[in-house]
Amino acid sequence: MGKILGGDNMKIVMVEPINISMMKIEEYRQQLEAEGHQLIAYSSRAENDQEMIKRVKEADILIIANQPLSAKVINASKDLKMISVAFTGFDHIAMEACRENDILVSNSSGYANQAVAELAFGLVINLMRNIKDSDGAVRVGKTRKNLIGNELFGKNFGIIGFGSIGQKTAKIAAAFGCNILVDDHKQHKLGEELGVEYLPIDKLMQE
Amino acid sequence: MGKILGGDNMKIVMVEPINISMMKIEEYRQQLEAEGHQLIAYSSRAENDQEMIKRVKEADILIIANQPLSAKVINASKDLKMISVAFTGFDHIAMEACRENDILVSNSSGYANQAVAELAFGLVINLMRNIKDSDGAVRVGKTRKNLIGNELFGKNFGIIGFGSIGQKTAKIAAAFGCNILVDDHKQHKLGEELGVEYLPIDKLMQE
Numbered sequence: 001m002g003k004i005l006g007g008d009n010m011k012i013v014m015v016e017p018i019n020i021s022m023m024k025i026e027e028y029r030q031q032l033e034a035e036g037h038q039l040i041a042y043s044s045r046a047e048n049d050q051e052m053i054k055r056v057k058e059a060d061i062l063i064i065a066n067q068p069l070s071a072k073v074i075n076a077s078k079d080l081k082m083i084s085v086a087f088t089g090f091d092h093i094a095m096e097a098c099r100e101n102d103i104l105v106s107n108s109s110g111y112a113n114q115a116v117a118e119l120a121f122g123l124v125i126n127l128m129r130n131i132k133d134s135d136g137a138v139r140v141g142k143t144r145k146n147l148i149g150n151e152l153f154g155k156n157f158g159i160i161g162f163g164s165i166g167q168k169t170a171k172i173a174a175a176f177g178c179n180i181l182v183d184d185h186k187q188h189k190l191g192e193e194l195g196v197e198y199l200p201i202d203k204l205m206q207e
Numbered sequence: 208m209g210k211i212l213g214g215d216n217m218k219i220v221m222v223e224p225i226n227i228s229m230m231k232i233e234e235y236r237q238q239l240e241a242e243g244h245q246l247i248a249y250s251s252r253a254e255n256d257q258e259m260i261k262r263v264k265e266a267d268i269l270i271i272a273n274q275p276l277s278a279k280v281i282n283a284s285k286d287l288k289m290i291s292v293a294f295t296g297f298d299h300i301a302m303e304a305c306r307e308n309d310i311l312v313s314n315s316s317g318y319a320n321q322a323v324a325e326l327a328f329g330l331v332i333n334l335m336r337n338i339k340d341s342d343g344a345v346r347v348g349k350t351r352k353n354l355i356g357n358e359l360f361g362k363n364f365g366i367i368g369f370g371s372i373g374q375k376t377a378k379i380a381a382a383f384g385c386n387i388l389v390d391d392h393k394q395h396k397l398g399e400e401l402g403v404e405y406l407p408i409d410k411l412m413q414e
Contacts, residue, residue, distance in 0.1 A: 125329030
């Protein structure tokens with residue numbers, strides 16, 4: 001359970017720039033002010049814990065992306081009730097200090113699952129087929145010499161972590177005809193459907 | 208029905224270089240000679256029909272890749288019994304003249320189905336995610352500005368011709384979550400499984 005949110009005059013601090021235009025932030029600021037809250041948005045990152053503490057100290061709600069947030073900063077912030085992480089991962093947040101101080105932490109999972117899985121294949125095929133180097137070669141009249149690539153089909157495709165992104169990636173890898181190797185602490189239904197092989201990361205990296 | 212193949216002293220002409228090393232060709236030549244045949248391999252393409260006729264005239268069997276082979280050349284080749292096309296397509300061969308002259312034509316389908324389908328996605332994701340330009344930008348310290356891309360998911364993915372390559376491509380496109388549009392003269396079982404929409408090419412290109 002977090003502290004009670006809501007009520008008047010919440011001080012909301014966006015402690016580092018996130019990927020939103022200043023215009024949009026100004027729009028949100030006006031909406032929040034109309035409802036009796038404050039929004040303070042910083043346009044650059046704090047350089048050290050001291051500067052971070054200064055920014056966070058009086059915040060009720062903190063908005064942060066992927067800048068590390070230490071226990072020292074969290075413990076110095078006596079009004080803090082919630083941290084909104086504009087990022088999928090939250091291992092840069094001192095979660096234990098949040099628990100001790102009864103601070104609710106919410107992350108932004110899922111906003112890029114498909115995009116990450118797709119880009120993985122774009123990059124893999126780029127490497128396997130030398131697309132970038134072939135593009136360079138053909139523009140200067142060179143041939144495919146030393147640029148012949150290889151297929152994904154039948155290759156071992158290792159996936160570290162079988163969450164939303166890992167599972168999307170596995171479905172696509174299956175369509176390419178890869179053997180899918182997964183490192184995860186638990187087994188999943190999709191893994192069974194796709195016939196994935198579970199291996200600890202050190203074994204997986206050897207395949 | 209082709210003419211009767213086999214028998215002694217077949218003159219086999221490789222009329223243009225195909226993607227095989229000279230060493231390998233020499234190996235084949237020795238094997239064929241041991242069995243009483245001849246193999247003549249040209250290391251460059253004929254420049255015109257006259258030169259082509261000269262090369263092909265006395266051949267019993269012709270090996271060709273993707274160089275056009277006209278009816279004029281075929282009709283001038285009175286011993287020709289078979290054309291082995293080291294290529295998937297054979298629309299560069301004057302098939303009607305082959306039929307008239309009772310010449311067997313065999314092509315090499317399937318050797319690159321998977322490779323072509325995979326490369327298609329490598330190239331598509333490259334374009335959609337600006338991978339090549341992003342690689343260039345990051346190497347000179349630039350940012351992702353103007354390089355943010357887009358997902359394949361939910362996009363219309365058009366496939367012209369639903370043969371082996373088209374079907375492999377469709378399976379992968381389905382895993383990416385695309386809407387698959389197909390132009391083909393007949394409907395296929397896989398099309399039904401994947402829920403593809405059949406459209407004539409001019410309509411397909413508008414989607």
